[in-house]
Amino acid sequence: MRYLSELMAIALGGALREDDVSKKDLELLEPQLRRADEWLRSGCERDEDGFGWLKLPYQDITQVLEASRWLSRFDALIQIGIGGSALGNRMLHGALLPPYYNEFSREERHGPRFYLMENLDSRNILAIWELVDPSKTAFVVVSKSGQTTETAVQFLWAWQKMTDLFGESAKDHFVVVTDPHSGILRRFADEVGCRSLPIPQSVGGRYSVLSPVGLLSAATLDIEVESLLKGAQEMDLKLSAANSLFENPAWLLAGLHYLHSVRGRNMAVLMPYADALKDFTEWFAQLWAESLGKGGKGSTPIRALGAVDQHSQLQLYSEGPDDKLFTLLEVRETLGDLSIPFGCEEKSLKDFSYLKGQKLGDILNEEAKATAAALVKAGRPVIWMELPRLEEHNLGALIFLWEYVTALCGALYGVNPFDQPGVEQSKRYAYGLLGRKGFEDEARDVAGHFGLIESFRLVV
Structure with a gap:
């Protein structure tokens, strides 16, 4: 299953199996996704708190x-x-x-x-x-x-x-x-x-x-912020025009994340193969964690970067607990791509001859495919995303898509994706400790809870 547009491509077959999360499971979830989408659109029309994005x-x-x-x-x-x-x-x-x-x-x-x-x-x-x-x-x-x-x-x-x-x-x-x-x-x-x-x-x-x-x-x-917004507009129009599950990438992504989560894969790994998208994973982590982690529900975001984290996390991903859904993101075209001329005559380097003439960007993208294939072989669910290039237009679309997916997941979990009560509690405690007027009770509350931590203390 693959969703295609000039903005990006999304391949979902690696996250679907007849004996696990299947197309049938997604189809059964479609009425809930439709209601969640209607909830988002109506909240936006009424300009309700949280829906203004x-x-x-x-x-x-x-x-x-x-x-x-x-x-x-x-x-x-x-x-x-x-x-x-x-x-x-x-x-x-x-x-x-x-x-x-x-x-x-x-x-x-x-x-x-x-x-x-x-x-x-x-x-x-x-x-x-x-x-x-x-x-x-x-x-x-x-x-x-x-x-x-x-x-x-x-x-x-x-x-x-x-x-x-x-x-x-x-x-x-x-x-x-x-x-x-x-x-x-x-x-x-x-x-x-x-x-x-x-x-x-x-x-x-x-x-x-x-x-x-x-x-x-x-x-x-x-x-070019106008182009950034144009990309977001285009994604919004594509989502609003999609009338069925298999036409709507946001419904599919939200549905897959939700279904894998309730089956115990409650960690969402986002792994772009581009240094330029490393900070995208940081932004995504806040969006995902703060929106969905409520009432004992949610999915933990994990930030990774290809190919760097092939050498630090891939072992766990392949042979550790089967508790993660992976999204690998490839950028097809890169600016100023270097190639390997391989003009060296040293015999000791002849084993590198297979790299001759290859571009670094192509090598990185082939490593992304290799990692995705290895994960699928290990029985791990993989979503594959491709950007034709990284520019304002498709970045705006990518941002809007993940915001939409996150909000839909909140509706599926039955939580409010636009508040953060857990964060507010720690803010109130900090106000109390810093002596802000009106937060004296919070300061006393901290003393009790932090005292429990301090009750077993080791000084080394």
Whole structure:
């Protein structure tokens, strides 16, 4: 079974067996998938909380493009954010910009250098600060709620540094991306008069990469965001026009993940054979884990990279527990592909002669096929995905497809794919430990639960 389009190809036969998850099982699941799809579409039409990502491919990005033109005059752009306010940016840049982008000259880059202040690691923050000229640096601060502790800490540090240097004009180095109407960052932007962009209220963080959260830095770095959205639009139109199970790749992918999960394969391995898609797996991991892991249900995402992880994880994948569904992703065409001339005369190298004239990209893709075949031979379920090339248009389609698949899986599991109650609990505990007013009970609760951990302690 293979789904084909000019955007990508998806082969599903490796994940289907008559004595395991079969086509018949998928057919029996079709009514549930249809209801899940109707639920998504109706939630989008009513603009319910969490469903707004479905509208992002059709948004007006005039404000984003205007802000990006203003930001492009700076030499360095630092985005402060975490989770969905950072992973999507890293994914877009990793996929669509040259490796080691910051090392190129300004003329070669066509945009400022880019840095992420993400985790609360002083070494990273100070290293970035040492690399930039503050007078030529802009900050994009991203938090929908405006209350994310990690983002707040780094923003406060950067704001103090910049106001110490530039006084009131520090505001001319900041753009805030946050809730359009409320929250601390919205009030801050209104108070000091810095530039700001809205995150749609019905869009959650992990689904926000195609909003100003991801598009602003991408456009500033000369990524064609219009083409990115066009690809997402095209995928949306293909999905909405598909009237049956075997015409709809999102239904098929969601159905396969769900059916394999309830049969004990509750780990989803995403393994692209392209360094440029390594950060795509990081973005996918948050999307999948935070959307589906609720109420004792869900599927654990595993990030892998071909061919690197053939040499670290493949042994487990082939002969370890049969608890994983594998998705291997190949990019057919690569830019600047090297080939092996094999001009060496040394006798000691003659065993490498079979590599003569072969391109590195072709070798990598053949290794991907070899890995997929080995997994199938070992009885492991494999989904195969191909991109004709890696560019804005089909990356936008790939992003939208996996968001759609994730949301459908949430409906199949019977969980809300747009909330994160487990994350909220740890946030409240952190507020209590940090002395935030109104969270005193949480601080006491932490003492009890962490005390249980400390009750058996070994010092080495």
